[in-house]
Amino acid sequence: MRIRRLFIANRGEIAVRIIRSCRRLGIDTVLGASEADLDSTPARLADLCVCVGPAVAAKSYLDVGAVVAAARTAGVDALHPGYGFLAENAALARACEDAGIVFVGPTPTQLEAVGDKLAARRHAVDAGLPVVPGGPVASLAEARELAGRIGWPILIKAVGGGGGRGLKRLDNPANLGAQLELAISEAQGAFGDARVYLERYVPSGRHVEVQLLGDGHEVIHLGDRDCSVQRRYQKLIEEGPAPDLPAGLRARMADAAVAYGRRLAYRGAGTVEFLVDTAGNAFYFLEMNARIQVEHPVTEAITGVDLVERQIAIAEGHPLRLRQDEIQVSGHAIECRINAEDVAKGFAPGPGRISAAQFPAGAGIRVDTHVEAGSRVPPFYDSLVAKVIVHAHDRAQALTRMSGALANCRIAGVPVNTPLHVEILSDPEFRRGGVDTQYLARRLAAWDGARAVAAEH
Amino acid sequence: MLTHEDIQDILRVLETSPFDELELETDRFKLTLRRAAGPQGGWSQEHETHARAAAAVAAPTTAGSGVAKSPPPVTAALAGAVLVEIRAPLIGTFYRAPKPGAAPFVEVGAVVSSDTVVAILETMKLMTPVHAGASGRVVEICIADGQFVEQHQVLLRLEPSQP
Numbered sequence: 001m002r003i004r005r006l007f008i009a010n011r012g013e014i015a016v017r018i019i020r021s022c023r024r025l026g027i028d029t030v031l032g033a034s035e036a037d038l039d040s041t042p043a044r045l046a047d048l049c050v051c052v053g054p055a056v057a058a059k060s061y062l063d064v065g066a067v068v069a070a071a072r073t074a075g076v077d078a079l080h081p082g083y084g085f086l087a088e089n090a091a092l093a094r095a096c097e098d099a100g101i102v103f104v105g106p107t108p109t110q111l112e113a114v115g116d117k118l119a120a121r122r123h124a125v126d127a128g129l130p131v132v133p134g135g136p137v138a139s140l141a142e143a144r145e146l147a148g149r150i151g152w153p154i155l156i157k158a159v160g161g162g163g164g165r166g167l168k169r170l171d172n173p174a175n176l177g178a179q180l181e182l183a184i185s186e187a188q189g190a191f192g193d194a195r196v197y198l199e200r201y202v203p204s205g206r207h208v209e210v211q212l213l214g215d216g217h218e219v220i221h222l223g224d225r226d227c228s229v230q231r232r233y234q235k236l237i238e239e240g241p242a243p244d245l246p247a248g249l250r251a252r253m254a255d256a257a258v259a260y261g262r263r264l265a266y267r268g269a270g271t272v273e274f275l276v277d278t279a280g281n282a283f284y285f286l287e288m289n290a291r292i293q294v295e296h297p298v299t300e301a302i303t304g305v306d307l308v309e310r311q312i313a314i315a316e317g318h319p320l321r322l323r324q325d326e327i328q329v330s331g332h333a334i335e336c337r338i339n340a341e342d343v344a345k346g347f348a349p350g351p352g353r354i355s356a357a358q359f360p361a362g363a364g365i366r367v368d369t370h371v372e373a374g375s376r377v378p379p380f381y382d383s384l385v386a387k388v389i390v391h392a393h394d395r396a397q398a399l400t401r402m403s404g405a406l407a408n409c410r411i412a413g414v415p416v417n418t419p420l421h422v423e424i425l426s427d428p429e430f431r432r433g434g435v436d437t438q439y440l441a442r443r444l445a446a447w448d449g450a451r452a453v454a455a456e457h
Numbered sequence: 458m459l460t461h462e463d464i465q466d467i468l469r470v471l472e473t474s475p476f477d478e479l480e481l482e483t484d485r486f487k488l489t490l491r492r493a494a495g496p497q498g499g500w501s502q503e504h505e506t507h508a509r510a511a512a513a514v515a516a517p518t519t520a521g522s523g524v525a526k527s528p529p530p531v532t533a534a535l536a537g538a539v540l541v542e543i544r545a546p547l548i549g550t551f552y553r554a555p556k557p558g559a560a561p562f563v564e565v566g567a568v569v570s571s572d573t574v575v576a577i578l579e580t581m582k583l584m585t586p587v588h589a590g591a592s593g594r595v596v597e598i599c600i601a602d603g604q605f606v607e608q609h610q611v612l613l614r615l616e617p618s619q620p
Contacts, residue, residue, distance in 0.1 A: 055605070056550065190556060340581070349581035351548055379548045379605075383581040 003027055003078040003102060003316055007071040008046065009092070010082030011061065013370045013387060014292070015042035018080050021308040030074040032067055034060035036378040041370045050074055055380045061085040068095045078102035078315060080308075084382070087291040088115055104315040106268045106290045107216075113264055114288040117159050118197060124285040127263040129256045132275065132284045134199035140177050146198050147173065153201040156183040160191025162287075164233035169201055204436045205275040207235075208242045208283070210257035211299045213310055214266035215320045221254045221261075222303045223329040225295055228437050229424065231347070236417075236440065237424060238295035239334040240302050243395055243433030246280055253283050260288060269296070269311050278436050294337070294387070297366060301333035301391035332395040334402050338369075339383040342415035351379035355413035360405035364391045367409075377414050385416065395433060399425060423447065541591045541615040545606045549580035553602045561602075563613075567595045575613055578606070593617040 005028040008015050015031055019042060022029045031046035036055035043049040052070045053060030060066060062085055071079050079101050081087040090111040096103040105111070114120045124131050133150040136159075137143040147154050147170075156179060158166030168183050170176060180196070188194040207230065211222040226242035227235045242250070257272035271293050273286040296307045305322070314320070340350045354375045359367040369386035371377065377385060388405050392398040403425050409418055424430050427443060545551070553561040553576055563575045569589040576587040593615035600612050 056603075189559070347583075348547065348585075349549075349583050351581060379580045380550075381581065383583075 001077070001102070001316055003312060005030065005074070005076045005078075006104070006312070007032060007074055007076040007079040007101070008042070008082065009052075009061070009067045009071070009079055010085060010087075011037050011040065011042065011370075011381065012384060013368045014082040014294075016045060016370045017368055018082065018308055019045045021306060021312065025309065025312060027312070030071070030076055032061075032070045032074075034380070036376075036380055039376075041372065041375065048074060055378065057085065057380060061381075064089065064092045064095055067092065068099055068101070071096070071101055072099055076101060078104055078312075080104040080311070081291065083291050083294055088289070090115065102315050104268070104311050106264075106266060106270065110264050110266060111290050114270075114290050117157070117162070117287065118195065120287055121197075121285070123263055124260060127256075127259045129260055129285040130283060132199045132202060134197060136195065136197040137180070140180055143176060143180050143198060144173065147176065150198065150200045155199045155201045156180060156196050157199055158183065158187035158191055158193070159195035159197060160187060160193035166190060202275060202277070202284070204278050204438055206242070206278065206280075206434065206436050207273065207286075208245070208253065208276045209271045209273045209289075209293075210254050211296070211307075212257055212261045212266060212270045212272060213305075213307070213314070213320060213322070214261050214264075214268065214270070215314050215318070216265055216267040218320050219258050219261035219266055220320065220322060220324045220327060221258050222299050222305060222307075222327055224250065224253065225298050226434075227295060228435050229430070229440050230437050231440050231444070235295065235337065237334065237336055237421065238298050239332065239395070239398070240298040241329055241332065242276075243332075244280070245276070245434075249276070249280060249283060256283075256285070260285070266290075268314055269307050278434075280434070294384070295335050297368060297387065297389040298333045298335050301366065301389055302329045302331055303327055304330075331391055331393050332398040333389060333391045334395075334398050335387050335389045336402060336406065336421045337384055337417075338386040338388060338409065338411070338421075339417045340377045340385050340414040341383050341417055343417050343420045345415075347417075348415075349379070349383050350415040351377045351383075352414040353377070354385075354411060356410065357412075358408065358410040359386065360388065360408035362405075364401055365389070365405050366391075371411075385411065385414070399431060539617070540596060541593060541617050542611045543575060543587065543590060543613040543615065545578060545608055545610045545612055546587065547578060547580055547585060548608045549578035549585065549606065551600045551602065551604050551606045551612060552577045552579060553598070563595050563598075565595050565598060568618075569593065569595060569615065576600075587612060589613075589615060591615055591617055 006022055007030045008018050009032050019029045029046040030048045031042050032052040033043050033049050034053055034055050035051060037043055050070045053063055053066045079096050086092040088111050090108040093103040093108040093111055113123060118136055121131055135146055137146055153169055153171040156168040166187055168179055170179055183196050184194050187196055206228045208224050208226050210224050213220055223240055224242045225238050225240040227238045229237040253274055260272050269292050271289045274283045275286050276283045300307055342348045342350050354371050356373050357371055366389040367386055371385045388409055390398050390401040390405055392401050406418055406422055429435060570592040571590055573589045574586045575589050578585045578587060595613055596616045597614040600606055
């Protein structure tokens with residue numbers, strides 16, 4: 001089928017991004033916006049904007065009934081969920097199916113398979129992927145036995161958790177019984193799912209992910225991205241290809257990701273996340289994200305493939321029309337997430353009105369944003385205001401290009417984290433490449449210490 | 458609702474006006490300002506919030522139910538002591554409990570110290586704890602759970618403990 005009118009069940013820069021691809025494809029766009037976003041940039045850019053509910057996300061962007069009702073009323077033939085909100089919600093995918101609306105994403109079954117951490121892990125084992133040693137436990141006896149086998153320290157993880165929530169680290173067996181009980185009751189309270197599993201605690205590693213595209217039959221990969229620069233499980237800087245990975249490991253990881261996608265007969269754009277040990281000689285499956293990701297422009301820069309366009313073509317039922325050997329990774333790309341937060345004040349969120357905004361432009365520079373002078377940054381949603389992406393022949397040039405781009409990125413009216421990006425880009429450890437996920441926390445502590453010392457003198 | 462600053466501003470305007478009394482009524486509050494008769498002049502003020510007055514009447518039935526879509530703010534009799542206002546450190550959604558269904562951080566009557574967490578504010582998906590900032594007894598919770606608040610809006614009032 002041919003999609004003629006597409007509903008965007010999202011907001012912010014990704015809504016603008018989807019509208020841009022739709023324009024090129026000649027598809028009409030309908031934005032489902034909350035009351036807080038009715039005068040936003042995507043609301044103005046879309047061919048039509050309908051209100052899906054009040055500002056609070058639970059009653060608008062996260063309300064399957066409201067979103068589907070709005071999409072039906074607007075008479076669309078497809079719905080793009082973007083990322084976050086309902087992007088990986090099987091109930092939305094199913095409700096779309098029932099309403100005769102094409103869901104631009106995987107099947108509900110695939111969403112369920114990767115959304116349940118234990119099911120996702122089982123698929124990984126079945127597809128022959130290495131996983132961090134561990135498994136589900138339902139009793140203290142089972143936990144004791146399993147922990148003894150995998151070795152201490154361990155993590156107790158809630159099946160329904162994620163993004164750093166529902167994790168408990170235990171260094172020895174002393175309190176296993178009490179902690180297990182607590183983890184189970186907390187998991188029930190926080191996620192409505194009491195199931196937990198154990199994993200060996202891997203103290204340090206890199207977060208590397210492989211981009212996949214599948215059409216429900218064929219699955220290919222589009223290289224990898226390194227997203228190790230994180231703070232509290234929130235990615236800050238992403239780059240691709242992951243710097244300084246042994247070629248053999250990179251190829252094995254790509255093959256593993258494709259094997260995972262094939263096992264699910266995956267349809268759409270998706271990402272398989274891996275934990276790579278800092279020595280760079282082993283990797284473990286973490287999870288699969290069944291959606292377009294924030295950092296997808298990194299892959300678009302180094303492969304030249306428009307991932308949103310591909311998502312739409314796959315949703316229309318077209319075969320991939322791209323063979324693995326046609327995917328050429330060229331050069332190096334880096335993305336910096338510009339967030340409205342005050343780094344100097346403990347990363348305090350900074351909603352408000354943007355009084356002035358200037359973004360960099362030029363060869364090898366891309367900015368994905370939904371803000372301009374006069375835009376409001378509402379307090380209800382995440383703090384991302386722009387993504388600055390650069391592409392160059394190699395990593396050294398990309399770093400230089402990013403420094404130049406950031407110098408031309410000026411946002412006033414709300415605090416932004418640009419100074420932190422500048423600091424990281426000039427840090428020798430980051431410039432060497434291959435930092436682990438603890439890197440930023442370490443650097444922040446060191447910088448805070450240095451500032452405190454400087455303030456005393 | 459009017460903030461203390463708002464009332465100060467109105468007072469400043471009235472200070473230079475020829476009127477002796479001002480009554481300001483909206484559907485949310487009623488404010489009466491009267492020039493005192495004493496030789497030193499000055500103002501007395503009556504500030505009544507309709508929602509709060511309603512809450513005081515309804516308190517026995519709604520207290521702790523948590524079922525109503527937007528439960529009225531909780532209050533206790535104000536004894537005329539100088540109350541400490543706990544204000545929102547930033548704009549956000551006010552939550553009385555650490556997570557849905559959990560017990561509130563504090564109820565009216567709770568004794569708190571300056572570092573007691575009395576509420577959380579959710580701003581841009583981040584949770585910011587609100588500390589009491591002073592020790593005392595909670596006499597009023599001005600905001601209903603889940604309600605959106607502006608920066609510096611009064612969230613709770615404390616009767617400070619005697620030094």
